[in-house]
Amino acid sequence: MTNITAQIDALPGLDPHAPLLEVTNLHVEFRTQYGISRAVNGANFKLAPGETLAILGESGCGKSVTAQAIMGILDSPPGFVTQGEVKYRGVDLQKLPENERRKVRANQIAMIFQDALSALNPVFTVGYQLGELFRVHRGMSRGDAKRRSVELLDQVKIPAARARIGDFPHQFSGGMRQRVMIAMALALDPEVLIADEPTTALDVTVQAQIMGLLAELQQQRNMGLILITHDMGVVADVADRISVMYAGKVVEEAPVYDIYARPAHPYTKALLESIPRLDKKGQELNVIRGLPPALTAIPKGCAFNPRCAYAQDACRQDPAPPPHIVAPGRTARCHFWTEVIGE
Amino acid sequence: MSDRNDIVLETKGLVKHFPITQGILFQSKVGAVRAVDGVDIQLRRGETLGIVGESGCGKSTLAKLLVALEKPTSGAINVRGENMVTLKGGALRRARRNIQMVLQDPYTSLNPRMTVGDIIGEPFQIHPEVTPRKGRARAVQDLLDTVGLNPDHINRYPHQFSGGQRQRIGIARALALKPEIIVCDEPVSALDVSIQAQVINLLEGLQNDLGLSYIFIAHDLSVVRHISDRVAVMYLGKIVEIGNDEQIYENPTHPYTQALLSAVPVPDPRLRGHRDQIVLEGDVPSPANPPSGCRFRTRCWKAQSICAEQEPLLQIRERSPHPSACHFAEPRDVVHAI
Amino acid sequence: MSDLEAVAATQGPTGQPPEPRHVDKRDKPRSLAGDAWNDLRRSKVFWFAAILVVVIVAMAAFPALFGAGDPRDCALSRQHGSPSGTAFFGYDFQGCDVYAKTIYGARASIEVGVLATLLSGVIGLAFGLGAGYFGGWVDAFLSRFVDIVLGIPFLLAAIVLAKRLSSDPTNNGITAVTVTLGVLGWTTAARIMRSSVIASKNQDYVAAARMLGAGPARLMMRHILPNSIAAFIVVLTILLGTNIATEATLSFLGIGLKGDAVSWGIAISEAGPYVRVAPAPLIWPSVFLAATVLAFIMLGDAIRDAFDPKLR
Numbered sequence: 001m002t003n004i005t006a007q008i009d010a011l012p013g014l015d016p017h018a019p020l021l022e023v024t025n026l027h028v029e030f031r032t033q034y035g036i037s038r039a040v041n042g043a044n045f046k047l048a049p050g051e052t053l054a055i056l057g058e059s060g061c062g063k064s065v066t067a068q069a070i071m072g073i074l075d076s077p078p079g080f081v082t083q084g085e086v087k088y089r090g091v092d093l094q095k096l097p098e099n100e101r102r103k104v105r106a107n108q109i110a111m112i113f114q115d116a117l118s119a120l121n122p123v124f125t126v127g128y129q130l131g132e133l134f135r136v137h138r139g140m141s142r143g144d145a146k147r148r149s150v151e152l153l154d155q156v157k158i159p160a161a162r163a164r165i166g167d168f169p170h171q172f173s174g175g176m177r178q179r180v181m182i183a184m185a186l187a188l189d190p191e192v193l194i195a196d197e198p199t200t201a202l203d204v205t206v207q208a209q210i211m212g213l214l215a216e217l218q219q220q221r222n223m224g225l226i227l228i229t230h231d232m233g234v235v236a237d238v239a240d241r242i243s244v245m246y247a248g249k250v251v252e253e254a255p256v257y258d259i260y261a262r263p264a265h266p267y268t269k270a271l272l273e274s275i276p277r278l279d280k281k282g283q284e285l286n287v288i289r290g291l292p293p294a295l296t297a298i299p300k301g302c303a304f305n306p307r308c309a310y311a312q313d314a315c316r317q318d319p320a321p322p323p324h325i326v327a328p329g330r331t332a333r334c335h336f337w338t339e340v341i342g343e
Numbered sequence: 344m345s346d347r348n349d350i351v352l353e354t355k356g357l358v359k360h361f362p363i364t365q366g367i368l369f370q371s372k373v374g375a376v377r378a379v380d381g382v383d384i385q386l387r388r389g390e391t392l393g394i395v396g397e398s399g400c401g402k403s404t405l406a407k408l409l410v411a412l413e414k415p416t417s418g419a420i421n422v423r424g425e426n427m428v429t430l431k432g433g434a435l436r437r438a439r440r441n442i443q444m445v446l447q448d449p450y451t452s453l454n455p456r457m458t459v460g461d462i463i464g465e466p467f468q469i470h471p472e473v474t475p476r477k478g479r480a481r482a483v484q485d486l487l488d489t490v491g492l493n494p495d496h497i498n499r500y501p502h503q504f505s506g507g508q509r510q511r512i513g514i515a516r517a518l519a520l521k522p523e524i525i526v527c528d529e530p531v532s533a534l535d536v537s538i539q540a541q542v543i544n545l546l547e548g549l550q551n552d553l554g555l556s557y558i559f560i561a562h563d564l565s566v567v568r569h570i571s572d573r574v575a576v577m578y579l580g581k582i583v584e585i586g587n588d589e590q591i592y593e594n595p596t597h598p599y600t601q602a603l604l605s606a607v608p609v610p611d612p613r614l615r616g617h618r619d620q621i622v623l624e625g626d627v628p629s630p631a632n633p634p635s636g637c638r639f640r641t642r643c644w645k646a647q648s649i650c651a652e653q654e655p656l657l658q659i660r661e662r663s664p665h666p667s668a669c670h671f672a673e674p675r676d677v678v679h680a681i
Numbered sequence: 682m683s684d685l686e687a688v689a690a691t692q693g694p695t696g697q698p699p700e701p702r703h704v705d706k707r708d709k710p711r712s713l714a715g716d717a718w719n720d721l722r723r724s725k726v727f728w729f730a731a732i733l734v735v736v737i738v739a740m741a742a743f744p745a746l747f748g749a750g751d752p753r754d755c756a757l758s759r760q761h762g763s764p765s766g767t768a769f770f771g772y773d774f775q776g777c778d779v780y781a782k783t784i785y786g787a788r789a790s791i792e793v794g795v796l797a798t799l800l801s802g803v804i805g806l807a808f809g810l811g812a813g814y815f816g817g818w819v820d821a822f823l824s825r826f827v828d829i830v831l832g833i834p835f836l837l838a839a840i841v842l843a844k845r846l847s848s849d850p851t852n853n854g855i856t857a858v859t860v861t862l863g864v865l866g867w868t869t870a871a872r873i874m875r876s877s878v879i880a881s882k883n884q885d886y887v888a889a890a891r892m893l894g895a896g897p898a899r900l901m902m903r904h905i906l907p908n909s910i911a912a913f914i915v916v917l918t919i920l921l922g923t924n925i926a927t928e929a930t931l932s933f934l935g936i937g938l939k940g941d942a943v944s945w946g947i948a949i950s951e952a953g954p955y956v957r958v959a960p961a962p963l964i965w966p967s968v969f970l971a972a973t974v975l976a977f978i979m980l981g982d983a984i985r986d987a988f989d990p991k992l993r
Contacts, residue, residue: 174398443893
């Protein structure tokens with residue numbers, strides 16, 4: 001692996017004291033015939049090794065687009081990163097030429113997706129796809145690559161790995177396919193893993209297995225994990241810190257225990273109150289009235305104001321609320337966070 | 344008010360096998376996918392029976408059987424005392440008025456070429472005896488209003504609505520014929536969390552106001568608990584446990600139910616590391632080739648030789664006051680265990 | 682059972698959402714056709730093809746508008762003459778006005794093209810809908826029939842049919858050619874229709890309609906057909922273009938239109954041997970023929986793209 005360290009050292013701006021991954025003021029736009037869709041409007045994230053950051057939000061909040069922008073796999077056109085920086089250990093990824101960025105993509109930052117069936121190539125065996133990573137990026141021979149692939153499948157707990165290496169993706173069950181995708185992502189020992197809704201399409205028992213596996217692998221490798229999801233239960237189980245996104249902005253950022261106990265943003269609060277819980281049989285669920293805004297027409301001021309129980313005139317006018325500091329390591333984009341957290 | 348113990352829907356020994364065939368010109372049967380393999384349920388007036396299970400357990404097939412979208416291989420479905428399986432033609436059409444379905448995917452369950460008014464009004468066209476032609480437009484607008492949509496949007500097309508609104512349109516369509524029973528097949532799974540709450544509240548409100556009975560099929564156990572009076576747990580085509588909300592969620596007796604409940608993430612980080620975590624090994628066996636005896640035995644930590652020899656029946660047992668299909672059924676509170 | 686009306690009166694809408702934001706400015710109901718029109722309006726290809734088609738149809742319907750003379754006014758004295766008066770393209774070997782023949786030739790092509798395509802459309806629709814909807818052995822039977830028709834060599838069948846149908850020497854063979862083309866050209870359309878129907882048949886909204894108690898007629902007409910016809914129509918517009926070309930081919934070979942019919946194919950056929958001496962009588966009908974076929978095919982292309990919901 002020596003040639004990899006040499007490659008990393010060669011990246012411009014590398015700073016051993018910088019955070020593992022840092023996203024600053026990211027803005028992403030999609031230019032369509034219906035107008036400009038502002039998918040991400042100033043998102044900030046930081047990730048340390050061994051840490052799990054959960055990006056929580058519903059569909060259309062910009063979380064997947066953020067992940068794609070970090071990886072550099074945004075569909076461009078129509079998507080464009082108009083502002084902001086994505087820094088890996090101090091190296092500004094946006095400024096790297098594409099071939100350098102590609103190396104970072106597999107070797108340092110990896111991603112797994114929601115639907116393993118469409119993320120894996122159906123006409124190649126699993127062994128071939130895994131082996132390809134080693135042959136291309138590490139220059140391994142066929143035999144070595146195959147050996148490493150079997151080891152990897154073992155690590156992700158696929159039974160009878162040696163036999164299954166010659167199977168095609170459709171021959172695996174949903175949960176097994178997801179494990180294969182995790183294996184592919186971890187093949188080159190990245191330092192950051194981005195998981196975009198990895199268990200949404202899976203049954204709940206399989207979900208538990210996969211999340212357990214991810215936690216174990218993360219601990220073994222001291223990897224940073226960014227978990228993108230809308231499932232507040234999953235997040236409560238595994239995350240260290242949570243960033244809640246709405247209409248392209250991070251509206252609240254806090255350690256996991258704090259955010260569930262005392263949310264500081266009306267959206268987070270309303271979300272927590274609207275989900276049915278397994279351990280409580282409740283009365284009518286609190287609804288968040290209205291719909292998320294169309295990203296081509298985001299309301300002025302705070303994007304959540306039309307649906308917010310705490311909204312006042314200040315919320316309906318620009319500028320949008322800045323991230324107020326609620327506590328060390330905690331921010332909330334709300335003018336009235338003290339009210340929200342007080343209840 | 345009618346008798347609450349009135350049984351509006353009952354199935355007896357409901358079985359659906361899908362044949363697996365081979366051959367191009369002359370197809371011979373080489374096996375069968377036993378999607379639903381002997382299901383007995385009862386639904387009372389005004390109650391909600393939740394049916395939970397993971398993929399491959401047969402709950403979607405059960406839903407289709409109940410609304411006569413599939414014909415059962417054997418068994419009976421009694422709605423208001425009439426066995427729907429034996430009905431044909433006009434009699435079947437009339438019987439359908441009593442049991443309707445809300446489908447899962449709001450993006451494909453509405454015909455994109457029909458206006459919302461046409462979609463909701465179609466039941467009236469198929470069953471002209473329900474509402475006279477003059478009253479139909481008004482009836483459609485009332486239905487839109489009932490589900491919380493603007494009646495003026497009667498001429499809009501489905502793609503002009505959001506997912507949650509489309510689901511409401513689906514619900515309005517199901518209500519048109521004033522059925523007694525509505526089968527909800529994963530009605531909120533495809534919706535965002537904040538919209539799910541709106542639709543669930545709507546369904547509950549409608550049940551209260553109209554005296555509806557629901558069969559609520561879902562894989563999300565938290566949602567099912569919220570809305571159901573009784574819950575049935577399905578595994579590989581059979582019901583393995585059935586009971587009321589407290590019995591199933593606080594004192595589950597079947598190992599599969601216990602594993603299922605322990606796997607559901609609860610949005611409370613304080614429970615981390617303290618919950619009774621049962622992680623099942625392996626995959627669900629194929630419904631074409633289920634294990635002998637108890638179907639769950641291949642993944643069960645309690646399995647003994649009797650489990651392979653004798654299939655446990657769904658019945659009340661020594662340590663299970665509600666019906667459970669396990670030779671070693673005993674209660675274990677996994678949800679609150681800390 | 683409570684009255685629905687009473688419910689509507691007493692209960693306010695629970696959690697009623699505000700107007701959906703995703704409406705366009707005019708806030709009118711937007712059907713898929715409306716959306717498709719919006720896309721088409723912006724397409725240069727569509728306008729180019731549409732204008733061309735309009736011009737050609739005008740040529741077919743009102744040849745006098747284009748200032749053409751009489752195509753049958755031929756005088757050998759003018760043989761291969763150069764352009765004069767309204768004969769912009771000169772005269773062919775029989776002394777006929779090339780320009781007039783070209784303009785009037787459009788009529789035969791459009792007539793045969795449209796009628797043959799309609800015939801193919803009807804047959805293809807019936808076969809495709811039947812095979813797709815009923816499935817099973819009906820599908821097997823109909824599909825094999827389609828395969829058989831596809832297996833027949835076109836030219837051979839065309840010759841046989843044309844000969845049989847046009848035994849009467851007095852008529853000019855338009856019916857014969859129309860029937861020939863119509864009866865041999867429906868197979869692709871049928872196959873496209875069949876696969877569209879199979880795709881539509883499995884949609885949730887069809888299941889929903891069945892569950893309401895809809896019978897096969899309603900399912901086919903109201904639900905399956907409208908959603909599967911887009912691709913079919915596009916195939917038909919392309920078929921129109923190829924039918925026009927094929928009619929010209931048959932006429933060129935002498936088994937299409939005959940007698941005193943005016944057609945591009947005949948014109949090209951007759952001008953062929955003299956191309957070294959007088960190229961104009963060959964070139965002009967060819968250019969018009971190619972332009973017509975191109976126009977219809979481009980139109981079909983543009984419409985298909987506009988109606989394809991996956992491209993939205």
